[in-house]
Amino acid sequence: MAKATTTAYLPKALVAPQLTHPIFSAAAALGGKISATTVRMPITNVLNDGDYSGKIYVGAKKVEIDVLLDTGSSTLAVDGHFYDPTKDSAAKLTKIGQEVSYQDRSRWVGGIVQTDITVNSAHPLVLPKVHTAVAYHATEEMFGKSHGGILGLAYTRLNDAYTMPGKTIPPHYTYNEIQKGHRTYIEPYFSQLEAAGLVANKFAFYTLRSMVNKTTAKPESDPINNGFLILGGGEEQTDLYEGAFQLARVVHDTFYNVNLKSVTVGKTAPVQVTPPTKASHDPSNAIVDSGTNGIYLDRPVFKEVLARYRSLGLDDEIHAGYLPMSKLKLADWPVLTFVLEGALGSDVTLEVAPQTYWQTNAPKAGHASLVFYTGDGPSILGLPLMNNYFTVFDRSVNKGLGVVSFARIKP
Known part of the structure; x- marks a missing residue:
């Protein structure tokens, strides 16, 4: 394991907007000591x-x-x-x-x-x-x-x-x-x-899979089955991502609760996602969760998303959920686009590639598993979303609620 240190947590291009926007004004008042130590945990x-x-x-x-x-x-x-x-x-x-x-x-x-x-x-x-x-x-x-x-x-x-x-x-x-x-x-x-x-009061994940890739006899030695947890940092790990970060606002300090605004299947019409009702007692309609190896959409949202797949002639494979890779033509599958409420005034647009919502060579070589499901309650945006992005959970800002930041992952 390697330990890296940094005296600045943000690339220069991000310093000005983060420090001037009101959502970051409480960062210095949160208490606790500030450290420049980061730990990259395999x-x-x-x-x-x-x-x-x-x-x-x-x-x-x-x-x-x-x-x-x-x-x-x-x-x-x-x-x-x-x-x-x-x-x-x-x-x-x-x-x-x-x-x-x-x-x-x-x-x-x-x-x-x-x-x-x-x-x-x-x-x-x-x-x-x-x-x-x-x-x-x-x-x-x-x-x-x-x-x-x-x-x-x-x-x-x-x-x-x-x-x-x-x-x-x-x-x-x-x-x-x-x-x-x-x-x-x-x-x-x-x-x-x-x-x-x-x-520092932040951590980050670098992941490439949400199911174990079974193409080798020793999957633990396969680089795509491994990743990093960064304790105390994120943005300074420039070898793990590329491009600018998008910042999603966290709206409650239980889970990493975010507001999901829409889901789009390829070029079809977006599925609009409604806020949670008072009766549900949910503080938001979605959660970013590293401990879930699928994407779970609330039932009404999933129903509309499934209709979009049906219009593309792909609903049979969706219902099957598990196919020989010889019958799965990933090039025919659309990108899923999730729009979240942003922390800086503009929406956050995140793409989930077919290669991540279909996990190839899982649970065995030559087969593929769909990791896209439905359930009750808030939608859970798990590893298949994070596999596309270097994901930083920064709890030091937004009055202690934090933000979740996404930058394109480097494979």
Whole structure:
């Protein structure tokens, strides 16, 4: 792993508009120390069926843990099968327990300890006393094939926990018992890292796939199955992107909530997306989520998008969702265009190529899988969108809500 440093977070061309626009006026007033350190963490999609993971090192013995990297959650949790806090001289036990479930129905129950978390083994960046959940009950699919855990990169209000009558390690509280505890909130790892002045309040993803490319016997060695998480930076990583950034406004500090305005299939008429209703209690109609390896459109939007594909004679393949590559002519498939509300007054226009919403050689060589779905609630703009763009989550601006910035990725 390499550690880069920079004294400026923005290319010169971006400094003037960012500093003069009102959305950035609160950046200096957010508190915390400012650091010029950035960490480029290698990540891979092989261990978690397309979702990306990177390595952290837990406790005084620096136990190596592969954590799924998720902007759709906020908790740092590690599998208790691989890390034992009772054998960690840096660990402090607490009375706090957590139980967390995810949209794919995976879940875990665990106890919170405070311990050292290290990233970047070559030039270690150590943060002591990090609230870390040690999962002692988990569904089988929770941590994939990794020596695992999950690192949530969203905001504090997603990181709720429960104070119990006694220590939560060793494990003895059940799911129902934890639910009866006193509710509290834990500051997420990345927020603690930034507050300590170790990195700036932003991070970025470089990814090329949303499912594992299975063309080789060792997919972990295939460059397109690997990428980077940049902690503390983004725009200075000029070898990972090209062109200017587009900045989407984040409208709520739970997930990375954005306003999706329209979806266009090729050259067909745009599908207009309505704001969320009051009854839905959703703060926005879309979320940018690194922990989802598909694009999920709200049902009414998906219905209209599907009609556009039908007009192009492509709806049979959409319904199939899985084809031999010999029957998939990607040249005949249109680009999907997503328009988001911008942070600087103009809309953000993002293109998703057929090569990313169809994942070739997945889940096996010679076949292709469609990673474009429908669901209830806000649309989820997952990895297939991010695979087209170097994506920066800058939480230091917009009164702490942040912006999500997109620049064309360099393959």
